[in-house]
Amino acid sequence: MNMQAVEAATRESAPVLTLEGITKTFPGVRALSEVGLDLYPGQVTALVGENGAGKSTIVKILTGIYQPDGGRIRLDGQDVHFPTAQHATTAGITAIHQETVLFDELSVAENIFLGHAPRGRFGLIDTARMQRDARALLERIGARLDPALPLKELGIANRHLVAIARALSVEARVVVMDEPTAALSQKEIEELYELVERLKAEGRAILFISHKFDEIFRIADRYTVFRDGELVGHGAMADVDESELVRLMVGRSVDQIFPQRVSAPGPEVLRVEGYSHPTEFDDISFTLRRGEILGFYGLVGAGRSELMQALFGVTRPSRGAVHLDDAPHAIRTPADAIEAGIVYVPEDRGLQGAVRGLPIFQNVTLPSLRETSRRGFLRMAEEFALTRRYTDRLELRAAALDQDVAELSGGNQQKVVIAKWLATKPRVIILDEPTKGIDIGSKAAVHAFMAELAAEGLAVIMVSSEIPEILGMSDRVIVMREGRMAAELEGEALTPETLVRHAAGIGEGG
Amino acid sequence: MAFLKSREAILAGAILLLLALIAWRFPGFVAPDNLARVFNDTSPLILLALGQMAVILTRCIDLSVAANLALTGMVCAMVNAAAPGLPVPVIIAMALALGALMGAVNGLLVWTLAIPPIVVTLGTMTIYRGIIFVISDGQWVNSHEMSDAFKALPRAELLGLPVLSWIALVVVALFALLIVRTPLGRAFYAVGGNPGAAVYAGLNVGRTQFWAFTLSGTLAGLTGYLWVSRYAVAYVDIASGFELEVVAACVIGGISIAGGAGTVTGVVLGALFLGIIKNALPVVNVSPFYQLAISGGAIIIAVAFNARASRSRGRVILKSAEHAS
Structure with missing residues (x-):
């Protein structure tokens, strides 16, 4: 056995971070069911799965935002748990999110060190050292940026670099990248790949979430596939091809029955x-x-x-x-x-759907006020009648139609929104x-x-x-x-x- | 049952308690005659607070109402002084139009330029005050320069109540009708409660806010005439700082500063609460300086109360709780 193979074998045998039997349930939904995930130092593990497969839930558990209902997380073989995001950061787990959370009005250096800026005398922030450290960090990831520049003057790609520098400003052993290339141009993506290679060379474990198969095959060493909150496959990239990954991702799910329809389009x-x-x-x-x-x-x-x-x-x-x-x-x-x-039932019920604070019937009649009023005055009886016609059909479960819509469950709020649109015929x-x-x-x-x-x-x-x-x-x-x-x-x-x-x-x- | 738990009921209870406390020391305060006087004195506050309510419902704020009132009042007084023969209804119509115009300017700036309302109305507040100085040259219009008819209207009595009180009562009724029973009133709530959803329901958020400002301005204009004719004097600084009292009446009355929540009853009670404090404190020999502190305390208590009420109205996450509700 040559040295490289030995080294590879040792790496193989010792994941830095191991998740075992992780389960997470939300009201009415089991988001993760006894899933596992191993991350190895100096390797990129691609996490793939359809929307809703549980990818973002596992990221949130890794970074301390969610607490698992069951299972264990082990760091270097030691059981750990992350009650807050701060705990995960301290343990060396850092995440770069798809939409980076940064502050426009602050400088690059201030963004990188926000919350853990180097302190000088009297506990004041040591600006000079912060600039120096920021410059060093940026150079390490190959970014030529002036740390004093206000963030708002940077483009998306450079903001990403700042986010990465921020992630590395705490000693990160595990770096989670959640669809990092989604907003980047081809040239910027290439630069990101180089950065990933550099992080690998430094021995960091990387969890890379992506929908793009070309990039998974380009930079990942290992893969893990989730489907409907379950682990359906994992292994080395070398042992898998695109068709196999697609098959793992979509595999027929059996527990959903759809209504039989005879379609006869007019x-x-x-x-x-x-x-x-x-x-x-x-x-x-x-x-x-x-x-x-x-x-x-x-x-x-x-x-x-x-x-x-x-x-x-x-x-x-x-x-x-x-x-x-x-x-x-x-x-x-x-x-x-x-x-x-033409009516549109938006995806975001909170922002675009129901008006919380208004009763159910006023939500339903909102786009139909002209129909429910006579000579410019609203007629409560007609509003209730119109509302009842559609909420009955949708089997809305509510105490009364003048109940505040905010008191309803998500599914029932959705019914109110749909009723609102059906009422416009x-x-x-x-x-x-x-x-x-x-x-x-x-x-x-x-x-x-x-x-x-x-x-x-x-x-x-x-x-x-x-x-x-x-x-x-x-x-x-x-x-x-x-x-x-x-x-x-x-x-x-x-x-x-x-x-x-x-x-x-x-x-x-x- | 639901009413007893509402903010309005609690506020009404607080007002009764306040009256009881005052009556304990000065029984004369709660005599019907005196209560009618207190109501009459609070009428301008009620009128402005109603307009402000519409604006706050749409997630805006109108700081220019007192300046609008003062400018309209000054214009009414100067027109009356220059043309004493002009019938009072014409002056009132002019006051309404001028007030509406100033409100519409606020509304247009908020709507078309999307400038934050607090900045817009802080600016127009200063501008409107400045215009008063320019047109009046800093001079007062005094009682002897005003015609008798001009001064008589708000004080004339009808069925035992001054016309000023009657105007407030009629406006409260009309305003309640507008808020509860018209598409525009409903739009105020929807736009403030969830602007995103309002857009998707086909409502024009900016236009709705424009109408709220115009309404607020119209009521400020009407109050401008009533104010100047009642006190029989017009000068640059009348009703200076009154906008804060107006906002306070709304907040105490349970109008959510975040928009989309509150009732006409609440606003009227909020205004009465402040009006009673203002009228009672001199009677019980409390310095007017304490009056400010007490009003301020009431505002903070009301806001804390509203914040707690809206917190408890969070998401129902537990299945069992959902079934119970």
Whole structure:
């Protein structure tokens, strides 16, 4: 055995960080079920899995933001636990998040050392030393940045470098990178790869989360695959190929039953031609028919929600046209869209959906105030009647219709939001991640209801990142990647593998 | 049952307790006649607090109301002095229009330029005060320069109450109708409660805020005429600092500074609470300086109370708790 092999074998045998049997349950959802993860010094472990597989939950457990319900974490063979993020940092575990959390008005050096700045006399911050240390750190990661520069003058890539320098300013043994290349250009990505190599050479263990197969194969030494909160595979990258990884990621999940539907799409309702936005999506064209459910699949950040927001008039497209019943229609504001019969149930219930503090009935009638008022005055009786009509249908569970919507569970809040839109009697309903974050029971109810709406002749657009849901509900699926249409799939062509391939941009042969 | 637990009921209880305390020392204070006088004295505060309520509901604040009041009042007084023959209803219409205009300027700046409301109204507050100085040259308009009809209106009695009180009562009723029963009133709550969701429901957040400012300005304008005619004097500094009392009435009345929550009843009670303190303290021989401290204390207690109330209204995470509710 030569020296390198011995060294490799020793590394192999001694992971720096080991997670065993980690379980985490949220109300109604089991996010992680007895998963394990080993991280080795000087190696990059890729963590892959679909959206909702539990990747971000494990990162939050690693960094002390969540506490596991069961299982153990061992650092150098010693049992440890991280009651707070500070504990994880002290133990040498640091994370670089997709959206870096930095402060615009502070300098590069201040950002790097915020919270643990070197102190001089009288406990005051030693600015000179902080600048020096910052410069040294930046040089170590190959970044040529002036530590005195205010952060707001930096671009995204340089901010990333600052975030990395910050992560390394505490002695980090384990570095977690959560989709670090998502916002970077190709050149910046190359620089990041070099940095990863440098961290490897320094003997740090790296957990690299990514949806991009090319980069996983390029920089990772090992892989771990999660699916629906379970560990489904792990090993050395050398022993696996793309098809095998895709198969592990999507493997059929069995516990979800979707409503049987006979799809009989009617005439065309909506036609979108060449819809484009300066920064978010480009040249999107599709048609939608009565009684049809059209799925939009893609990775998070593929531009699906942005497209839907433009169709609903929240943002304006730079180019393109919308035809309703073959007649061109200009949608400039959400009020125009509602008028035209297009409604949008947003993904973010908290920010865009329900108005907490207002009672259920006032939430439901918010876009229908013109219908529930006579001569400029609202009629409470009609508001209640309209609300009851739709909340009954959705089997809303609430004490009373004048109950504050904030008192309802997530699933029931979602029902209020859907009731609100149905009350406008739409012709096209756009559901953005309609079952995200709600329990299995409510999910099934939402699915059944979608099928019912389609059967009644409503045209449904469903944006979803869950493959089973896309496959189980859609008549047709448009896959988006990086703001463009990657594929339009239906019938035989609609399989988990084709979805993942088109969404991740893997060639047919690979 | 729900009412007894509400902020309004607690505030009403606090007011009754306050009255009982005062009555214990000075029974005369709670005589119907005197209470009517206190209400009349508080009427301008009520009028302005209602307008402020609309603005705060939409997550804004209007610091220019007192300056608006003073400028409108000065213009009314000067017009009256220059043209004593002009009928009072014309002057009132002018006061409403001028006040609305100044409110609309605030609203437009907030809407179209997206400047934070506190900055906008701090600026216009100073500008409006400055204009008073410019048009009046710093001079007072005194009682003898005003026509009798101009001065008589707010003091004229109708069914035992001064017209000023009647105006406040009518405005409270109309305002409650607007807030509870019109799409605009509902929009105030929705825009302040969750601007994101309001956009998605097809509401125009900026335009809704514009109307709240215009409403606030209109009421300030109306109060401007009433104020100047009641006290029969107009000068640069009238109602100086009154905007803070107006905001205080809203806060004590349970209007959430974060927007989207509060009732007309609460605001009226909040204003009355301050009005009673202001009128009672001289009677019980407490220095006016304490009056400020007591008002300030009431504000902090009210805010702490509201903060606690909104905290307990958090997410229901426990399944059992959800079923129980």
